[in-house]
Amino acid sequence: MVIQLGATGASTNRLNVNASGIGPGDTVQRSVDLINSGTMNLSTITLTTTATTSSLLDTDLTNGLQMAIDGCSVPWTESGTSPNFTYSCSGSSSIVLASRAVVGSGLALSSLGAVTAGVTDHLRVSLTLPTAAGNSFQNQSSTIQYAFTGVH
DSSP: OOEEEOOTTSTTBOTTOOOOOOOTTOEEEEEEEEEEOSSSOOSEEEEEEEEEEOOHHHHOTTTSOEEEEEEESSOOEEESOTTOOEEEOSSOEEEEEEEEESOEEEEEOOSOSTTSTTOEEEEEEEEEOOTTOOGGGTTOOOEEEEEEEEEO
């Protein structure tokens, strides 16, 4: 069983691209391909996100960063330049993870084709700082680590 991500630094994996200067109401988008490159089908794929550098951005579950993940049946079309990428889907899109606090353990991901061996899912991760985030969020910094786990 092998789950891998697209090439780091390419439009198939922008999860390592930093974002800064985010204000209340702003959204940051990053694309990543999730690939089942093994020969076994999986029953589920889950996501665990942790803050390796933590702040109010990831500890405030209501006004801190909120994460949503969408899938596209074809690779996402990337616009903009680093770090201000945006993505559009020219195929059909689906909700993989509804909006929730950015840090979570064993989050169930839905509508994934990558549970099938040899299939690639094209994902877009959106992080939004809610409009209600107050002045206490100024100059805060967090680093979020993503770990995808396949279950046979």
